[in-house]
Amino acid sequence: MSRKLLDLWVGIFVAVGLAGMLFLALKVGNLSAGNFAETYPVTAKFANIGGLKVRAPVKSAGVVVGRVVDIHFDPSEYEAVVTFNIDERYRFPKDTFALILTAGLLGEQYVGLDPGGDEKMLAANDVISKTQSAVVLESLISQFMFSKASEAPSE
Numbered sequence: 001m002s003r004k005l006l007d008l009w010v011g012i013f014v015a016v017g018l019a020g021m022l023f024l025a026l027k028v029g030n031l032s033a034g035n036f037a038e039t040y041p042v043t044a045k046f047a048n049i050g051g052l053k054v055r056a057p058v059k060s061a062g063v064v065v066g067r068v069v070d071i072h073f074d075p076s077e078y079e080a081v082v083t084f085n086i087d088e089r090y091r092f093p094k095d096t097f098a099l100i101l102t103a104g105l106l107g108e109q110y111v112g113l114d115p116g117g118d119e120k121m122l123a124a125n126d127v128i129s130k131t132q133s134a135v136v137l138e139s140l141i142s143q144f145m146f147s148k149a150s151e152a153p154s155e
Contacts, residue, residue, distance in 0.1 A: 039066065040084035040124040042081035044098040044111070049080040050134030052100055052109045058084045059101075060113040063089045068111060079109060086122075094126070100134035109134060 007065050016130035050069065058066035086092070095116030102109050122128070 014137065026111045038088035039124075040088060041069070041083055041085055042066075042122055042124075042128060043081060044128040044131050045074065045077065045079045045081050046098075046131050046133045048136060049082060049100055049132040050102075050109050050136055052111070052134065056108065057112050057146060058086060058111045060090070060092070060115065065113065073107045082111065091121045093119060093128065095126055095128045095134070096122060097118055098128045099132040102135070106134055115150055 052068065052071065054068055054071055056068045057064045059070065066084050068082060068084045070083040071080075072081050073079075082098075092113055093116045095118040097114040097116065099112040100109055101112040101113065116130075
């Protein structure tokens with residue numbers, strides 16, 4: 001094999017390796033645009049969103065049904081407004097409950113949808129009124145510590 005042909009194969013191998021690394025990096029960061037399905041936007045307001053980020057998954061029954069597309073603060077109601085796109089294939093009742101959940105003990109946060117029983121379905125630009133904010137681990141620890149401190153006998 002000539003030197004030029006060997007250099008060509010090494011170059012191709014390196015290019016394929018770099019393309020594979022880029023693909024994996026985009027997949028891990030949830031930045032790949034692999035879903036071209038039609039979606040409809042839905043909004044929910046939360047008192048605390050914890051560490052929820054844009055592009056976080058929206059799941060129902062463990063299945064990814066959408067992605068968070070916008071997070072902003074409503075200064076009039078002092079709440080976080082989360083907008084997410086739901087895949088057009090999935091329809092949820094109007095009384096669906098939106099929760100901010102954590103994957104594992106310290107994993108990423110995502111929006112969980114718990115469907116209700118209403119006959120009417122959510123449509124584009126609807127607002128989910130029933131929400132549950134993120135559980136903040138620091139708050140739980142401080143509540144536990146203060147409750148234990150108040151139980152201690154005073155001398």
